[in-house]
Amino acid sequence: MRLYEFAEQPDDLGFDVVDDVQEYMKNDSSFYRRVYYPTMCKMQECMEGQKDPKDLVRPMIELATRLYVEKYNINKKPQDLLTSEDYDDLINRVYEDEVEALRNGEY
Numbered sequence: 001m002r003l004y005e006f007a008e009q010p011d012d013l014g015f016d017v018v019d020d021v022q023e024y025m026k027n028d029s030s031f032y033r034r035v036y037y038p039t040m041c042k043m044q045e046c047m048e049g050q051k052d053p054k055d056l057v058r059p060m061i062e063l064a065t066r067l068y069v070e071k072y073n074i075n076k077k078p079q080d081l082l083t084s085e086d087y088d089d090l091i092n093r094v095y096e097d098e099v100e101a102l103r104n105g106e107y
Contacts, residue, residue, distance in 0.1 A: 018086050022093055025064045028071075035060055040098055040107040047102050057091045 025036050039060045043053035066078040074081065101107065
């Protein structure tokens with residue numbers, strides 16, 4: 001093995017990072033209990049007040065990305081893990097997954 005092979009890191013991690021971060025947010029019990037669920041409760045309050053609840057999702061995703069990188073020792077900076085398109089996609093995915101529960105007052 002040559003030294004340059006250690007220094008080069010592929011941009012592609014070999015899996016869908018957006019899917020993986022979304023699964024992390026829902027399945028990590030500590031993150032879900034401390035961040036995800038309270039954010040969903042705030043989103044529900046926004047929907048009742050006729051405000052856009054998607055504004056609350058971005059800070060949650062930024063925190064999730066930082067914790068995800070730390071937990072799984074991803075060799076990227078948290079701000080480099082997701083593109084702005086990935087953030088938008090993840091915000092929409094979270095909203096689409098939860099909108100029915102939010103409308104039904106489940107949070």
